[in-house]
Amino acid sequence: MDSTLYYANKISESKSSDALKKAYQFFKKDMATSLRIGRKDRVVSDLLYISRIEFKTGFYNESESSSVKALSILNELEESDYNKGVRKVLYNHLGQIYKEKKIYSEAIKMYNEALVLTEKSIDSLVIYNNISNILKSQKQFKEAEKLLLQAVEMFDQVKDTLERARVLDNLGLIQLKLGKKEESLSYLMQALSLKTKTKSNSSLYASYKNLALYFSSEKDSVKAHNYALKAYNLATVINSISYKLDAGKRLIELGDYSEAKKFVYLNDSLNTLTKLSENKYALLKYDVSNMELKSQKEKTKKQQYRFIALIIFLLGTFLFFVLKAQHKKDKVLQVYKTETRISKKVHDEVANDIYQVMTKLQGKMDINEDVLDDLEDIYDKTRDISKESSAVNMEENFEDGITDLLLSYKSNTVNVLTKGIATIEWQSLSAIKKIAIYRVLQELMTNMKKHSQASIVVLVFKNVNNKISINYKDNGVGCTLKKYNGLQNTENRMETINGTITFDSSTNNGFKVNLII
Template sequence: MKINLKPFLLIYICVTSFLCNKAFSQHKTDSLSYYTRAIEKVTSEETLAKAYQYLIEHLEVKKKQNNKLGIAYDLYFLARIDYKVGFYDDSEVSAVEALKILDGLKVNDYNTKLKTGVLNLLGQVYNQKNMFDKANETYLKALSITSTSRDSMVLYNNISNIYKNQKLYSNAKNTLVKAIKLFNRVEDSIEKARVIDNLGFIKFKLNSQGAFNDLNTAYTIRQNVDNIAELYPSYKNLSEYYLSKKDTVQALSFAIKAYDVANKVNSLSYKLDAVKTRYTLGDNSVFKEYSFLNDSLLKAAKLSQNKFALLKYNVSKSQLESQIEKSQKQVYQLLAVVILILALGLLYFFRAKHKKEKLKEVYTTETRISKKVHDEVANDVYQIMTKLQSNDNVNEDVLDDLEQIYLKTRDISKENSTIHVNQDFEILLTDLLANYSSNQVNVITKDIVKVDWKKVSDVKKTALYRVLQELMTNMKKHSQANIVVVVFSQKNKKVTINYNDNGIGTTLKKHNGLQNVENRIQSVGGTITFTSTINKGFKANIIL
């Protein structure tokens, strides 16, 4: 059963809101330079949160003073915090607001430097939002005003990353060549290593000469820099390079080094990336860790965003009311949330119970009718046939008609009889489909063994069995198909079944057969879609 975590997140938000406010009131460093440096090199989420609150308060002071440059400066660093947390829309709003202010100020070195930083950040935001043309345009604007070689080099490297994301490797290479021409005027070895490593990777993608030399040069530079995190991209790119050369030993060696760096810097994203690389190289020992890290990264990212969403909410509230009033209100909110959770939980429980009972009643009714048809109608018809067969004066056509009625009642009984889906469902389903195969119809079943049927509820398995039974029966009666293909697949907890036949097709209308099939699937929370045109077969896609 899928559990909705949103109510529990609401409780977490309310509780951590109170704790965060208390912590901020106890620890406050009134230093703008301290917090801007903290944003440059984040050491913890708590530091970033404190920087955000300080900047909000500092921004209000600058607004009261009508200090345009101070407002733009604070907005820029608030935008950077939002970018780091993953609030790209909020980051864009603050950065654009800062840019508008800077456009109206006098041009000087300081203002130009700040404007370049704002444009560079905006380019990064648009890149994250996959607005590549917009990102490229923004970086070019920054290039047109920057006065330092280092900033130009960084911007060229960022532009190359846009092209790399779009797999426009030739454009990326040409851009990086421009960055390298600035090396003589730049002393920042870390930024140089990033450019060289990027160029080596692009050359490798283009099968150009010198790829390994560039990758190795960047690696050597990074080894001499006191920043272990910078080694990660070198290890990763070298691993990918050796893999392309089919040197799996070296590829795995660098993948393991990348993994070690990820653990030392304690970066979830690096760890996940490194484990994925090792698994791709055939190191199956990290499969469980990959699944764990993937879940952990998603949870950590969501939790971090929840914390900052909560922080923004609290900061705005604190500007309007006192801390005591806010705390009291949060207590009431927490009580309301708890009551709401209980109410929703009870509602969900009773709805699920009612739905389950209703489904059970449907299947019980079907089984009861099936038994009644078999025990009473079919047996009575059979007895009449037996009596009439002993009478020489009975018309053979009448006997044939009675036999057809008997066969139909037997089929109806069989189609609605009890299904034991709790054991060997794969075999049960295979037998069902195989029963429709004949000299006239070839039924092909694919990948049924790849579905973990033990994780599918009995209610869903029963519904699926009945639906496939209905589809196959309709095929046999109406389609005139000679080939039927049923393909199974599973992704996470979702099971998909694709039915396809080459029959005469039909004009889709919600007649009783298709409507019953759709109702069955919807009753267990699944979906089914039909596709068919005259003389072009019939298709059904089922998702459970």
């Protein structure tokens, strides 16, 4: 058997609070799954079953909420015969809810909504009976009679004997209230005849009870007692305490005290059963509420775990990038320190030694001048290497350091012009960025001195979108740009500080470079 059908039957048949609890858990779980996969039709069905359980356990407000929510979702779905049938059931169920809550106007409204969607005559008959019971409880007997007479006119279309008998029995009782004794007895007897054919004891009990009321109103105590006794005996067969208590009360009112002692016992038993039933459903209400609370707690706990996992992930990501940046910074500083150390070693040892050899040789007459020139050339190159890799002084004014660097390449044949250098907030830059900028400009100027044959060099410094832009341009011979040339080192340095460098040059068309830091 399908699980849905199994638990649906549990709602209708079971009197066990444990069975209802399991059914409730099943439909709650199924609804969560249906929501996740987008099966709105299943969600509507689950809500209807949940509403029925809530109604059966006395959760009328919750039952109303579940049914209204189901109708709201149903309005989002395409109209079909199946959805139309579900809508009718929901309206009918809401009618029952409002009847129990004694909101009779809303109950009748819901039953009428169900009636509009009803296509089968037997369903209309049931709804007419439901509405007439509400009207009867409001003592609107004429309105109830009119409705039930309409139901009687539909009998040719309804084969269900028991439903027709219920309409007739209800109509006979209402006409008794209206004082229409003849019509009342006729309908009550017709109902009894139909019920006898169905052999439905519970329905027969209602007929015997109503006929006892009728003959009591007619002061026919013999017949009244006869039907009251039949009702009591049938209640005994059915073994319903509430039926026996009701029938026993009617016998006592008719002067038959033979069942008086049993009446007291039955009354006590009924009170005990009522308390047990109340306790049973109270416990079920607690279980259902507890399940909701537990589910909410578990949901909250899962959300907390997800939040903690997200925080750990974000912290981990943050630490990864911080450590990565720190590693990059340490690597750049290590390179800078290595360059500085080599520069000092070249200057202190190699350059000085060459200079001393040159000094000694200059005093000897037989030394070839070409050798001295070669030594001087080696000395100059060594000194340049030392200078290019010497320490960058960032303790003093960095702007002056950059200016001095650029102007040091100025000569009788090369004019170096700068613009906007004072507009840059150099003090806001980190040491790593200062070193990179200094080295890149140094390498560009050295490249110009060695290869470009330029007579004019222009460097423009600007602030653009919270970044520093440095444009280099010379009027030299230019070159054909290749990926692996002497300027590759400048790209590496800019990459370490997340900056960019772009080159623009061609033969005999000068050399242009743009730095963005």
